[in-house]
Amino acid sequence: MIVVICGPPGAGKTTVATRVARRLEARDEPTRLLHSDDFSSRTYERLYERVAEGPDDVTRIVDGTFYRREWQEQFRTLGDVRLVLVTASLETCLERNRSREESIDEQGVHVVYREFDEPDADLEIDTDEASAAEATARVVGALETR
Numbered sequence: 001m002i003v004v005i006c007g008p009p010g011a012g013k014t015t016v017a018t019r020v021a022r023r024l025e026a027r028d029e030p031t032r033l034l035h036s037d038d039f040s041s042r043t044y045e046r047l048y049e050r051v052a053e054g055p056d057d058v059t060r061i062v063d064g065t066f067y068r069r070e071w072q073e074q075f076r077t078l079g080d081v082r083l084v085l086v087t088a089s090l091e092t093c094l095e096r097n098r099s100r101e102e103s104i105d106e107q108g109v110h111v112v113y114r115e116f117d118e119p120d121a122d123l124e125i126d127t128d129e130a131s132a133a134e135a136t137a138r139v140v141g142a143l144e145t146r
C-alpha cells in the first residue's frame with residue numbers, strides 16, 4: 001500500500017507522516033517513509049520513481065504538497081494508493097513555516113496555498129482542529145479498515 005500525505009506547506013504533513021511511519025514500525029509492519037523535501041529537482045518525478053520501485057510488501061508513506069492534480073493522479077496509477085489531505089488555515093501554515101529551522105519563502109506558502117488543487121482524498125484532516133496524535137490515530141485507523 002502507498003499512503004500519500006499531501007497538503008499545503010505548514011499543514012502538518014511531515015509530522016503526521018513521520019508519526020504514522022513510527023506507529024506502523026512499532027507494530028513490526030514494514031514501512032518506508034519518503035519526503036518530497038529530499039529531492040531538490042524534478043521532485044515529483046523522482047519521488048514517483050522511488051515509490052514505484054517498491055517493494056510491494058512494504059507500506060510506503062509519501063509526504064509532499066502534491067498541490068497539482070497531475071501529481072496526485074500520477075501517484076494514483078501506482079495501484080493501492082490512499083490519499084490523505086492534511087489541511088490548516090493559511091495563518092496556521094504561515095506561523096508553522098516561520099517556526100521551522102528550514103522555512104520556505106512566505107510567498108511560496110501563499111502560492112501553494114492559493115493554487116492547491118484539492119485531491120479526491122480518502123481521508124481529510126484539519127490540523128487546526130486535530131492534534132498531531134489525533135491525526136496520526138485517524139490515519140492509522142483508516143489504514144486498519146482497508
